[in-house]
Amino acid sequence: MTGQRSDARRNYAHILAVAETEVAAEGAQASLERIARVAGVGSATVRRHFPTRKALLEAVFKQRVQALCARAHALRDAADSRAALVEWLRELLAYALAARGLADVLSYEPLQDEAAEGSCATVIGEAGSVLLRRAVDDRVVRADTGIDDLLTLVVGIALATENYTDPAAQADRAFRLAVEGIAPAGA
Structure with missing residues (x-):
């Protein structure tokens, strides 16, 4: 995360917060597309920060x-x-x-x-x-x-x-x- 632009760090933190909520509700099968939609970013942005579902869950x-x-x-x-x-x-x-x-x-x-x-x-x-x-x-x-x-x-x-x-x-x-x-x- 160090060395990232401030908007990228904000996106990461926001995506992670949304993911925590979604995973709490849906478990490990929470939709990455829904996380992107709720976070207001594209699915490519989610995948740039979290290349796999496992990486996202690890962060959560x-x-x-x-x-x-x-x-x-x-x-x-x-x-x-x-x-x-x-x-x-x-x-x-x-x-x-x-x-x-x-x-x-x-x-x-x-x-x-x-x-x-x-x-x-x-x-x-x-x-x-x-x-x-x-x-x-x-x-x-x-x-x-x-x-x-x-x-x-x-x-x-x-x-x-x-x-x-x-x-x-x-x-x-x-x-x-x-x-x-x-x-x-x-x-």
Whole structure:
């Protein structure tokens, strides 16, 4: 963005604001043409700033993803490393449900090996890895658990429950079952 003309920076900011509203309403499939129309620019202008749908979605979610990463950083020294990891995953799930389309962004690409540097998937994976490593080191999470496993779980729950009447309640139930297992209490 540095080095761009002031009108180009204004266009970028305005398109992004319109995109945030549209993605909140329509999810990851929000129409790029509608975003351009509402923003009062041509679709070529939208594509110049955001060459792909994924680039637009990444920009829409960037600030909140940074907040989730900061939250992981804040939780890394918690007394109970498993509880800290589960709390962070629950917050990620809640945001993925509230920010329609984030789960789609995270599921566009492999979550670790081939993810672009600085992408939502990469920075979330890096932030969560710190919490996971500590929980594994403390022997409160299985050693064969990878951050890809956990992010796939959260993304899967978010995508599977987003169209329920009460997606948050259904997602919470699925998340609890995944974290606690299906064994009866005391088994």
